[in-house]
Structure formats: structure tokens, C-alpha cells
Amino acid sequence: MNRKELIEQIKQKRSFLCVGLDTDLQKVPRHLLAEEAPIFAFNKAIIDATAPYCVCYKPNLAFYEAAGVKGIVAFEKTVEYLKDNYPQHFIIADAKRGDIGNTSKMYARTFYVEYDVDALTVAPYMGEDSVTPFLEYEGKWVVLLALTSNKGSHDFQLTPAAANGADGVGERLFEKVMRVSQQWGNEDNMMYVVGATQGKMFQDIRRVAPRHFLLVPGVGAQGGSLEEVCQYGLTSDCGLLVNSSRGIIYASSGDDFAEAAQRASQELQTQMASILSAAGL
Numbered sequence: 001m002n003r004k005e006l007i008e009q010i011k012q013k014r015s016f017l018c019v020g021l022d023t024d025l026q027k028v029p030r031h032l033l034a035e036e037a038p039i040f041a042f043n044k045a046i047i048d049a050t051a052p053y054c055v056c057y058k059p060n061l062a063f064y065e066a067a068g069v070k071g072i073v074a075f076e077k078t079v080e081y082l083k084d085n086y087p088q089h090f091i092i093a094d095a096k097r098g099d100i101g102n103t104s105k106m107y108a109r110t111f112y113v114e115y116d117v118d119a120l121t122v123a124p125y126m127g128e129d130s131v132t133p134f135l136e137y138e139g140k141w142v143v144l145l146a147l148t149s150n151k152g153s154h155d156f157q158l159t160p161a162a163a164n165g166a167d168g169v170g171e172r173l174f175e176k177v178m179r180v181s182q183q184w185g186n187e188d189n190m191m192y193v194v195g196a197t198q199g200k201m202f203q204d205i206r207r208v209a210p211r212h213f214l215l216v217p218g219v220g221a222q223g224g225s226l227e228e229v230c231q232y233g234l235t236s237d238c239g240l241l242v243n244s245s246r247g248i249i250y251a252s253s254g255d256d257f258a259e260a261a262q263r264a265s266q267e268l269q270t271q272m273a274s275i276l277s278a279a280g281l
Contacts (some may be wrong), residue, residue: 001090001118003188003237006213009055010087010238014273016062017265018092018215020245021046021065021078027250029257039067039074042257044081047251049259049262056090056246057082058193079115090241091117092143097134098123102172104133111279112137120144121193121215124177135185141179142190144181145203147174149195149218178208182266187212194233196225196242202232206226211235217243226268230275239279243269 001009021043025033028042048059059078064071078188082089088209097107097120109267119141122134123197134142139262145155161176171179178192187209194205196218205214214233219226226242235238244264252260 003213004054005235006090009049009090009122011276013053013055013269014042014276015053015055015062015267016053016238016240016272016276018058018090018241018243019050019054019248019265020094020243020250021057021059021216022245023059023249024063025067027253029253030256031255032131034087037070037074037077039064039071039149040077040081042249045258046081046261047078050248050265051086051089053262053265055090056092056243057122058092058094058243058245060245061093061095066082068264069104076115079117083116090119092121092141092241093117093231094121096121098122098126098130099101100126100156101129102271104130106136108137112140119191121145124181131181132184135189142185143215144190144192145176146178146192147194147198147201152197153198156256168244175204177209178205180181182209182212191215191241193217196229197226199228199233202229205212206233211237211239213239213241215241215243217245219247226271226275230279234279238276242268242272 019176022041023039026037032038059075064075079091082091093111111117120134121143122131124131124144125227158172161171161173191213192209194214194216196216206244216229248261251264
């Protein structure tokens with residue numbers, strides 16, 4: 001899915017919601033454990049309930065890999081189900097890959113060819129040759145980690161970066177990551193992960209990357225504010241994919257889990273529709 005198509009979906013659905021499919025077998029309703037493929041059964045019900053209210057799904061690979069081969073099969077079936085039944089939804093594989101060039105080429109082939117997802121989260125620490133192999137696929141996106149929502153983000157991401165000529169003076173590491181990486185990709189094939197818990201830091205993010213899409217985790221269970229994210233992060237093309245995982249998929253642990261997920265996603269979509277309208281989008 002290219003940038004124009006993604007923006008069209010946001011405007012049509014009046015939503016920039018991404019539903020995180022962080023499916024943990026220890027948290028799914030007990031009755032689903034009797035299913036032959038409980039992870040996929042849970043995901044299918046969540047997808048069917050939330051699809052009208054979101055534009056994106058983000059399965060987190062750690063939750064599938066933790067279940068071994070059965071988990072990977074569930075991930076594959078989930079992607080296939082989305083592509084067969086909801087082809088207009090953007091799919092991000094949250095795998096946080098990134099390694100030396102030859103290894104990154106294999107990761108890119110895995111996710112962009114074998115699984116055929118739209119986007120992949122990528123760690124930037126190893127630099128250009130670890131990221132550029134992911135940018136070689138037409139119509140696919142790199143979602144680069146920039147300023148994350150976890151407490152430990154302050155350990156490195158906010159520390160001053162070594163000056164790199166005039167452009168590097170006074171910048172922090174996350175700003176350097178964003179500035180330098182724009183030499184590798186562009187706003188049509190690269191997004192950045194910026195945690196909703198970072199609040200007013202979105203002002204600094206937008207100074208470095210005024211038009212790039214941002215994938216924003218941390219709304220809901222982690223305490224991030226949708227209003228604050230949009231106040232500082234919204235662009236004339238929206239420019240945001242706001243993710244909610246636990247707050248939607250585990251809105252209920254009972255038999256009504258899908259209905260509860262529907263209500264939670266619809267509530268966020270309603271807020272997003274109001275925000276888009278107020279911004280003239």
C-alpha cells in the first residue's frame with residue numbers, strides 16, 4: 001500500500017487507528033483454548049469486530065514466536081485472512097529486525113515476499129547498511145524506531161548525540177537517527193515509531209520529520225494521550241497511525257471479548273473522526 005492509498009483509507013474511514021494483535025495464549029478467553037488454532041481463532045474474532053473502525057493491524061511477532069511453530073502458522077494465517085477479507089487494511093509486522101546487510105536482506109525477503117506485509121518495524125542501531133535492504137521493495141515500508149514509549153527509552157534515545165557538522169549540533173540521539181535516516185528513505189517508504197507517552201516531544205519530532213508518518217504506540221494501557229499526540233503530531237495528511245493493543249484486544253476476558261473490542265475500537269474511531277474533522281481533513 002502506498003502513501004496515497006493509506007491517506008485515502010484514513011479519510012474514508014475517518015480513522016487512523018492501528019489495532020495491535022499482541023495475542024498471548026495466557027490472556028485469551030479460556031474457551032478458545034479448545035480450538036485447533038486458538039491464536040488464529042482469537043485474532044479472527046478481533047479482526048472481524050474491529051475492521052470497520054481501524055485502517056491498520058500490527059501483529060507483534062514476539063507473541064507468535066513464543067508459541068513456536070504453531071504461533072508462526074497462526075501469524076501466517078492471520079496475514080492471509082486479512083489479505084483475503086480486508087485487503088484495504090495496512091499490515092505492519094512488528095518484528096524490530098535489523099542486522100548486517102546480508103541478514104537484513106533475508107529478513108526483508110521473509111516479510112515482504114514470503115508474508116507480503118506492507119511494513120516492518122526496524123531497529124536503526126547498526127546503521128545504513130542494516131536498514132537499506134528493507135527499502136528495496138516497491139510499495140513496502142520501513143517503520144524505524146525513533147523515540148519509543150518505554151521507560152528505558154531515556155537511557156539512550158534522549159542522550160546528546162555526537163556533533164556531526166552544523167546539522168548535528170545540539171541534537172539528541174533520536175533526532176540524529178531521524179535526520180540521518182532520511183538520506184536512506186523518504187516519506188513514501190519510511191515511517192518512525194514515536195511513543196504516545198512522549199507527549200510534547202512530538203513538537204521536536206515534527207521539526208525533524210514534518211511530513212513522515214508516525215506509528216504511535218502507547219495510547220490506552222500505557223497511558224498515552226490521543227489528544228496530546230494529535231495536538232503536536234497531526235499533519236495536513238494526518239501523518240499518524242495510532243496503535244492500541246491491550247486496551248482493545250483484552251477489553252474483556254470473557255465470552256464477550258469480541259464485542260468489547262468492537263466497543264473499544266469504535267470509541268477511539270469516534271474520537272479520531274472528531275479530530276480529523278476539526279483539522280479539516
